Amino acid sequence: MAKIFLTVVGTGDYSPTEYRLGDTVYKKERYVQKALLSMLKDKGEHFNRIVFFLTARAREKNWEQFTAARPNIDGEKETDEGLKPFLEKNFSGIYEALDICEGKNEHELLELFNSMFDAIGENDEITFDITHGFRFIPFLFFPVMSYAKELKNISIKNIYYGLFEKEKVSDIIDLKRYDEILDCASSAHNFRCSGNSSEICNVINRRVKTLPDDEKSILGRYNSIAKCLDDLSKALLTCQGGMQKFSISKKAENLMKNKQRLENLNEKEHRIFNNLISHAITSVSELSTSELPYELGMKAVEWYISKGLIMQAYTGLRECITTFFCCTYAPNHECDDAKFRQLAVDRAITSSISRDEKAPDKASCLRIAAKLLKDDSLTEAQKKEFASVFVKIITHIDFEKMRFIQRVIEFRNHMNHFGMRKNSNNVNIDHVEKHFSQTKELFKDIYERRNEIISDEEALSKLMPDNNFSGGFINFSNHPSSKWSEKQLEAAYSLCSSSTVTDVQFLDVPADLTEEEIQKIAEHYAEKITAMSPDVVMCMGEFGVSHKVTEFFKENEITVVYSCSERIVSEHITENGTEKSSVFNFVRFRKY
Template sequence: MGRKFLSFLGASPYKECCYVYDDGNNLDRVTTKYIQEALIKILCKDWNKDDKAIIFLTDFARKENYWNKEDETRRLKDKLLNLNISIKDISIPNGKNQDEIWEIFNTILNEIEEGDEIIFDLTHSFRSIPMLALVILNYAKVLKNVKLKGIYYGAYEARWTENSKEIAPIFNLITFDELLEWAQAVNSFTRYGNSRHLKELASRVLSSKLRERDQSAILVKNFVEKLDDFINTIYNCRGKGIFNEKNSDKKSISCAYKSMRKNLDNLIEDKNDTLKPLVPLFNKVKETTKDFEKGDNLTTGIAVIKWSIDNNLTQQAYTALDETIKTYVCVKFGLDETDKNNREEIVAKALRVRAQKIPKEKWKIKEEYRNKIEEIVVNLDNKLVQLSDKVNNLRNDINHFGYTVDVMDYKKLNSRIKNLYEEFRKHLEKE
């Protein structure tokens, strides 16, 4: 674990210029023909001999620019040895075929250790190296938990003349790597319903901007936090609509969705240029969650069932379907679906006695609810009753951790919920 500066050295006869880097707070200038010297002097000021600059170079680049026997002005090695940092030079092949490209890949990866902080210089990378570098860096993030501090490019071709001196800008391209991470995180959400990647990424990438009270960063942070609330209300089956109550966006799926959408719309409508590349990605989140827009308890329940099935949340899907059938019956028979007695003492018992064909004289119910229960039992569609009974039994199988008489295997549980949901959806369409 340490700090490493990784760079490639080419064989061209580089010309001296003044490299300029503006990080938004400071403007640094270094006059040299070697971008490596400029970057180390600008970015590694507080580094010491425990930190390391690693230069990857072909045999020809070593001969021409690292230690040129005939021309002492083409000796990068001399310049680097004068800096307060450990230097290591590593030979790599030319990358003319796939075997050589893989050799370069493994050579670079072997120099990266667990937990390293990496500064990557792409200025003189050649052929497939820029693409390879991006792959290696993202591979190492997963494999070795490295932290990428910057990807730099000394743009000599973008130079200008100032007082007879050539000036070349240095660009930090890390925002493009971060954009790739945002795309991966949004993909994790849209494909698997997982908001954790987005939350962790926002926390890491936005931290410095949040300390500066950057408004765009605040918009993204607020949206990601509300999206995480929304997903966690689904994970924890918070199906009842709760509004105008403290922490209601953590107690209610529909409330959490509205809060998330409000923050998402604020972000999308913001005109700041830094957000523009993220907006199309976040629009994918908007599209993926549109089934929750209506917000009533029945529609929310149906949306949760579908979301849970699509994202392999089988237990949540069974719970949502079981409870949404009760919601549907409440609505159909003019009962307040948010009232616990209506759901459990009337609807649940009506479904049970009808499914089990229990004679009236053996009903275990509260007398105050008898008339309503009789009304429901008489008028309920038989297919809905059978559906409810199947769902309830399978929900019990899951909730009892498989400690039931007839334990069903997980493949059948996953398959059954899809069929049961389709059956319920078709029933609703007939109404």
């Protein structure tokens, strides 16, 4: 890091005056740069480079020597030592004079900007004197420095300006506070665009470090409130939903409590920080007013969309959908119960959507729900509760209005897996805005029809045996189970819970059927068997239909098997010669 002193030389007739910096008064001097550099040197301030920006006229007027523009009372033009001799004597080897244009048109304005920017190095610490700045150059300093802060990571130590007084001591003041105001504006802009409030904390922290100890406590209060804002910002950016102490809702609640302290901090000295924090808090204030978890989630998603945070928006939206279903179909159950969300609610949601154009049938969804009643990882009470909620969801929702959720899941997974999946989709802000709107419409539809939700008892009744849910072992072949051996029947019973085998005849499939016709036959049998809620299906028949049906069962987590037999060949000698006969003895079932 280099310490750089930057200054601009103008074309004025600078009159001598006594300049004062802090408690130090310098002898009468025409150029503020001479007085300022001398006093800073006496205070132990060291610079690696001292840069003077000069136009051609400024170089002629004030560099080698000073020449007054107008004659004095004696009719002579007054002359004096210019800046260069002073610098050669006191700062030889570290000063440089850079020629600049006057900025008379847009082209020259950009050239002037670039000249000042190019004079600054990476990570430089800048001290700037703008007292004798030519025309608008002092104004140009601020955009140059803001630009260099971002692109070259510079820091501003001091911005000096000499208040010229003809008959009095002229004070040199530090305008660093104006640079702090620009930093405040930049941090507010950064928070508005990205949702990251860390720079707001940094701005206040930098100010606190410059204050004497007796003043730090006042600004420290702003710092503590900014820390609460930063905690909320981090919770939002890391998608901390739920009700934990580090969640969005808790951090928002804590921020709103601390906001009241701002009303008691009316010191004019720190009003800038009061305005900054108040403005930032206003943009997140609604996050503390939500009564239901999914309402908070939807407000957070809207906040993400406004910042262009697509990944967080999709993560929040996907979980909001599950949370809404939890609150709607199981209002008395904790919506952050991970097992309940996964097995009952999420499984009901995913079973009701499809990757293709055809919506799932409710019979296949009920079969999935029935499996919850046999899930050994659940208690008896959980089995009934999870299954009933599952059924209440799939019997109430409009499958067509659920279709978009598949895209929400795909987009969320695409981003969360860093795009490292085949057939991943490109995602942009238009997608998430559309899906956010569709989610609100879905919620509205479900809420308006909430009186149509069936009871727990009715939901469970739809999973009982008298509702065509035979369960057990389904024999989908043209070999009736009545002709099976005792060994084969026992093997079938061992694979299911109900010790029943139900035959579904695998009809002959003509060889001249098209692929489309084969697909229709497969879909017919797949839906028919699925509606029977089987534990296991034995599928053996025409290869095309068997393949499609088997794939369907596997995708829907239905165990599908085939029979394995041993062929025993025997020979018998008869009057007509030797005859061979084959007997097939069942050995086992094997999964596809």
